[in-house]
Amino acid sequence: MxxxxxxxxxxxxxxxxxxxxxxxxxxxxxxxxxxxxxxxxxxxxxxxxxxxxxxxxxxxxxxxxxxxxxxxxxxxxxxxxxxxxxxxxxxxxxxxxxxxxxxxxxxxxxxxxxxxxxxxxxxxxxxxxxxxxxxxxxxxILGMTGFTAYVGLYVFAKPKKDETIFISAAAGAVGQVLGQISKINGLRVIGSAGSDTKVDYLLKELKFDDAFNYKKINTDQALKETCPNGIDIYFDNVGGETLDIALTHLNVKARVISCGMISQYNSTTKYGVKNLSVLVSKRITIYGMLIFDHYEEHYDSFQKEMIPWLKEGKLKYxxxxxxxxxxxxxxxxxxxxxxxxxxxxxxxxxx
Amino acid sequence: MxxxxxxxxxxxxxxxxxxxxxxxxxxxxxxxxxxxxxxxxxxxxxxxxxxxxxxxxxxxxxxxxxxxxxxxxxxxxxxxxxxxxxxxxxxxxxxxxxxxxxxxxxxxxxxxxxxxxxxxxxxxxxxxxxxxxxxxxxxxILGMTGFTAYVGLYVFAKPKKDETIFISAAAGAVGQVLGQISKINGLRVIGSAGSDTKVDYLLKELKFDDAFNYKKINTDQALKETCPNGIDIYFDNVGGETLDIALTHLNVKARVISCGMISQYNSTTKYGVKNLSVLVSKRITIYGMLIFDHYEEHYDSFQKEMIPWLKEGKLKYxxxxxxxxxxxxxxxxxxxxxxxxxxxxxxxxxx
Structure with missing residues (x-):
C-alpha cells in the first residue's frame, strides 16, 4: 500500500x-x-x-x-x-x-x-x-562549519597561548565556534561582524576579548585599536578588502587561514589585494582549506573534543x-x- | 708602519x-x-x-x-x-x-x-x-640566492617527482639554481625570463623543459601552452600580475613560494591581485619566506648537497x-x- x-x-x-x-x-x-x-x-x-x-x-x-x-x-x-x-x-x-x-x-x-x-x-x-x-x-557546531573552525585552528594555525586571533564574519557559523575554541586555547580573540547586535553577542555571550561592527568603524582603525600588538592568526571568511587590510596588521610568522571569500562570491568585479608583499618580509603563510579533505583524519577527534565542551556549557551555539x-x-x-x-x-x- | x-x-x-x-x-x-x-x-x-x-x-x-x-x-x-x-x-x-x-x-x-x-x-x-x-x-649559488632556492624547494614546496614547477625570473640568481635542482629532483621545469637570450640559456644550457619570454608572449597564453596539466609549484620571485595570472593555472594542493616581489619594489602604485579565491577552492598554500631564518638549520646540508653537484658538473652557474x-x-x-x-x-x- x-x-x-x-x-x-x-x-x-x-x-x-x-x-x-x-x-x-x-x-x-x-x-x-x-x-x-x-x-x-x-x-x-x-x-x-x-x-x-x-x-x-x-x-x-x-x-x-x-x-x-x-x-x-x-x-x-x-x-x-x-x-x-x-x-x-x-x-x-x-x-x-x-x-x-x-x-x-x-x-x-x-x-x-x-x-x-x-x-x-x-x-x-x-x-x-x-x-x-x-x-x-x-x-x-558538530558538523561542517564547526569542523572547519576546528581544523583551521588545530591543523593549520597551530596556535600558541596568548597569541592574537582575528576572525572576520565572527558571528557566522564558523566564526562563533572558532572564537570559543580559541578562547578555550588561551588566545586573545578579536572578531568583526556586521551589526551591533552581533557585536554584543560576541562580547557578552561568547566572551570575545574585543569585537567591532565593520559597517560602522573603518577596519584599519578598528584593528589598530583592538590588536595593538598585531595579529598572529587571521581567520579569513570574507576575502577582499578585509583581507587586504588585515595583511598590514599581521605579525612576523603570522598564519592566514582562508576558508572562504564570501565578499567575492557574488561580486561582478574582483577586489585586487595590494598588500601581499608583507608575505615575504614577515614570512607569512596563507593556507587555503576545504573541509572535505579532513573528515577521515580528524572528524573523530573533533567529535570527541567538542561534545564534552558542549555538555559542560563551554560552548554556546x-x-x-x-x-x-x-x-x-x-x-x-x-x-x-x-x-x-x-x-x-x-x-x-x-x- | x-x-x-x-x-x-x-x-x-x-x-x-x-x-x-x-x-x-x-x-x-x-x-x-x-x-x-x-x-x-x-x-x-x-x-x-x-x-x-x-x-x-x-x-x-x-x-x-x-x-x-x-x-x-x-x-x-x-x-x-x-x-x-x-x-x-x-x-x-x-x-x-x-x-x-x-x-x-x-x-x-x-x-x-x-x-x-x-x-x-x-x-x-x-x-x-x-x-x-x-x-x-x-x-x-653556494650563498644566499642558491640557499633560497634550496630552502624554498625542500623545506616549503616539498616536491614530488613529475610535478610541474613554474619559476618566474628564472634566469636570475635564485631561478637558475632552482631550475637545475628541480630537474635533479625529477620535476617538469618551466621558466619565464625577459629576453630571448635568457630563454635560450634556460632551454639549451640549463635544460629547462620549457621557457618563455614574458615580454613577447602573454603570460596567461604561455602558461596554457607550457603547463597544459597545470602548475603544482609556483616559485614567485616577482609578485604582481605574474602572480595573479599564475594563480589561475595552479592545480589542487599547489604550493606558492613567495621569496620576493621584485615587480613591486619600485612601483608607485601597488598591483591588486584578483584571483586569490582559488586559494580556497584549490586548497593552495602560499609560503612567504626570508632566507635569514634558515641558516642554522639547513645551511650545512645545503653545502653538503650542492658542492658535489657542482663538482660533477650537474649544476651550471x-x-x-x-x-x-x-x-x-x-x-x-x-x-x-x-x-x-x-x-x-x-x-x-x-x-
Missing amino acids: STEVSNNGVIFTKAINLGIPEIDKHFKYIKRKIKISPDVLEKDEILVRNVYLSLDPHLRNLMRSDYNLVEPFIEGNVMKASGIGIVVYSNNDQWKEGDVFLGWEEYSKISPDEAKNGLFFKKYLKEAKNDGNSLSYFLG KEHVVNGIENAPQAFLNIFNGKNFGKVVIKINDL | STEVSNNGVIFTKAINLGIPEIDKHFKYIKRKIKISPDVLEKDEILVRNVYLSLDPHLRNLMRSDYNLVEPFIEGNVMKASGIGIVVYSNNDQWKEGDVFLGWEEYSKISPDEAKNGLFFKKYLKEAKNDGNSLSYFLG KEHVVNGIENAPQAFLNIFNGKNFGKVVIKINDL
Whole structure:
C-alpha cells in the first residue's frame, strides 16, 4: 500500500557566474507530490524524508557554470545541500537514517553513491540522538562549519597561548565556534561582524576579548585599536578588502587561514589585494582549506573534543532556523547580505 | 708602519619609499682614503679589504624609511651588502678572513657584532678556497640566492617527482639554481625570463623543459601552452600580475613560494591581485619566506648537497660580474629592469 504526499521543492533554474542570484530568476519553488512506496526506488537507493537542510555560502560556487572543481548544480534539477533526513524506505542494506546530500525538497531519493558517502556520519548521528543534541547541530557546531573552525585552528594555525586571533564574519557559523575554541586555547580573540547586535553577542555571550561592527568603524582603525600588538592568526571568511587590510596588521610568522571569500562570491568585479608583499618580509603563510579533505583524519577527534565542551556549557551555539522549504532561496541569499545571525538551517519537517 | 690607500665608496644619500631610485639622487660615489693600520680599529673590530659585493633586490627595501622589519640604511652612511673580503688587520681573536656585511667601498671596518655574525660562514669559505670554487660563488649559488632556492624547494614546496614547477625570473640568481635542482629532483621545469637570450640559456644550457619570454608572449597564453596539466609549484620571485595570472593555472594542493616581489619594489602604485579565491577552492598554500631564518638549520646540508653537484658538473652557474665599486649603483638599478643576466656581484679588488 502506498500514499501520495506533497514533495514541494526548489529547482535550480539557471546558472549564474557573476553577481547576485535572484529568487525568481535562478530558483523556482515548485509544488508536486511523491508516492511514498518502495516502488519508487532502484537498487541500493533510499527514500528520505528531509528534516533539516544546511545552507552555506559555498553552495553559491555550485551555481556557476564555470566552476570546474566539483560538479556544479544542473539547471532544471532540484537544489542540493547537506542535510539530515529520516529514511522512509530503503533498498540499501546499510541504511535506515542519516546525514546525506539532500535536495531542497520534502522528500529525496538518494542515489547509491550518495548513500555510500553518507555512511561515514551514521554513527555520529546515532550518538547525537542518544545525547539529546538536536540533530541540526550536526549541520553546524558538530558538523561542517564547526569542523572547519576546528581544523583551521588545530591543523593549520597551530596556535600558541596568548597569541592574537582575528576572525572576520565572527558571528557566522564558523566564526562563533572558532572564537570559543580559541578562547578555550588561551588566545586573545578579536572578531568583526556586521551589526551591533552581533557585536554584543560576541562580547557578552561568547566572551570575545574585543569585537567591532565593520559597517560602522573603518577596519584599519578598528584593528589598530583592538590588536595593538598585531595579529598572529587571521581567520579569513570574507576575502577582499578585509583581507587586504588585515595583511598590514599581521605579525612576523603570522598564519592566514582562508576558508572562504564570501565578499567575492557574488561580486561582478574582483577586489585586487595590494598588500601581499608583507608575505615575504614577515614570512607569512596563507593556507587555503576545504573541509572535505579532513573528515577521515580528524572528524573523530573533533567529535570527541567538542561534545564534552558542549555538555559542560563551554560552548554556546546560535542557530538561525528558517521553517519551510519555500523559504530556502531567500534564506540562502540573506547569508550574503548578513541578514542571518548564526548558522542557517532550513527546517523542512518535524522529526 | 701604516700606508694610506684609496677607499672609494658609495654613500646612501636619501631614503626612497616608492618609485625608482636614481643614481645622483639616492647614491653618491665618493673618493677618499683610508689608513691601513691597526690604529683605526676599536676592540673586536676588523678591517677588511673588500673583494666581492653581492647585489640583491632585497636591498631596495632597506632604502625605504618606512621599512620597519630590519634596520634600514642610514642616510649619509655607506651602502651595505653581503660580501667577501680579506681581513687586513684584526683586533678580534676569531677573525682572519670572511663573508660579512660589507660596505659599498674598498675597505670596511667591521663592527664586533657584524664580525660575530660572519663567523658562521668562516668554515665554508675555507673549504671553498681548498676546493678551487671562486669565493664569489659564496654570494650566489653556494650563498644566499642558491640557499633560497634550496630552502624554498625542500623545506616549503616539498616536491614530488613529475610535478610541474613554474619559476618566474628564472634566469636570475635564485631561478637558475632552482631550475637545475628541480630537474635533479625529477620535476617538469618551466621558466619565464625577459629576453630571448635568457630563454635560450634556460632551454639549451640549463635544460629547462620549457621557457618563455614574458615580454613577447602573454603570460596567461604561455602558461596554457607550457603547463597544459597545470602548475603544482609556483616559485614567485616577482609578485604582481605574474602572480595573479599564475594563480589561475595552479592545480589542487599547489604550493606558492613567495621569496620576493621584485615587480613591486619600485612601483608607485601597488598591483591588486584578483584571483586569490582559488586559494580556497584549490586548497593552495602560499609560503612567504626570508632566507635569514634558515641558516642554522639547513645551511650545512645545503653545502653538503650542492658542492658535489657542482663538482660533477650537474649544476651550471652564471654570474654577472661588474668591476669597480663606482659601478655598483647602476648595476644595482639594472637588476630591476632585467639588464643583468645571472647573479650580480661587484668585483672591487683582486684577491
